Amino acid sequence: MPSVNSIYYDRHGAGKPILFIHPPGMGLVTFNLQLPLSNKYQVIRMDLPGNGNSIPPFNKITIPLLANSVIPVLNELKLEEVVICGYSNGGSIALEFALQYPERTAGIILIGGFPEVNSFLLQQEFQLGILTVKLGGLPLLAKVLGFAHGTTPDYKKEIEQYVLKSHPGSLYDMYVEGLKYTCxxxxxxxxxxxxxxxxxxxxxxxxxxxxFKERIKNTEVVYVSKSRHQIPTKHAAELNAIIHSFMDKV
Incomplete structure (x- = not known):
């Protein structure tokens, strides 16, 4: 797969481009089940700095730094604008990208996304990630994420092995910065x-x-029935159909 500025990414298909942003540690394999969208659209997946096969940055990771890491990929692919799709805390990166680069943002898709962490349960999830990585628990975190998201034994193992590629310092920073980020x-x-x-x-x-609705006029909300948080993997068919509908309107 190609890389640019130490950022590892892949591209599938042609047509309108949609770029997927993963949450801490999970890497581009998070969106394996979104690859069927490449039958109609250009699907781009990337490993954020310090995640998967991307090299950790020289500077401390921040949400703006992660948002900026998208730009070399778009420039390499000669894409003027893109629909950016962030899952979970990847949504914060997608929002920051849209705020910094409105001229390159054709649309935004947030899967389980939020502009700030203001609920107790979500705060505890971040704190648990911070503590786990700080105590050297990356193998445990990898198993938990693989088990929570994988739909088959092979996919669970693939996610687990991909999380283990994460640079612990980068992953720690992602959790810390994600917890305090607000836009x-x-x-x-x-x-x-x-x-x-x-x-x-x-x-x-x-x-x-x-x-979101109070501040962004052109906001649409869709619920995926019977789903919890792991929509890209556990409810891929419904998600892909929803994305299809949105992409056709962008």
Whole structure:
């Protein structure tokens, strides 16, 4: 697979481009089941700095740094604009990208996304990630993420092995920065169409839709029935159909 500026990525298909942003540690394999979208669109996946096969940055990881890491990939592929899709905390990176580069943002898709961490349960998830990595528990974290997201034994193992490639310092920084990141007061600057996709049973992130709706006029919300947080892997067919519909309107 190609790389640019130490960023590892792949591209499949042709047509309107959609670029997927993964949450801490999981890498581009998070979106294996979104590859069928390449039958109609250009699907781009990347490993964020210090994740998967991408090299850790020289500077301390921040959400703006991670958002900036998208630009070399787009430039290498000669893409003027892209629909950017972030899953979980990858959504914060997608939002920051849209805020920094509105002229290159054709649309935004957030899967279980949020502009800030303001709920107790979500805060505890970040704190658990921080503590686990700090105590050298990357192998345990890899197993948990693989088990939670994988739909087959092979896919669980693939996710687990991919998480183990993460640079511990980079992963720690991603959790710390993700916990303190907020862009709520800047959301009004976003003019691109926004699609929010939530699992119907992912209750502790549902309230974030109101922060978005109050500040971004062109906001659409879709719930995936019977789903919790792991929509890209556990409910891929429904997710892909929702993305199809949105891409056709962008």
């Amino acid at each position: 709520t007061n800047r959301l009004y600057q976003i003019k691109s169409p926004l699609l929010l996709i939530y699992g119907a049973k992912d209750y502790y992130v549902h309230h974030y839709q109101y922060l």
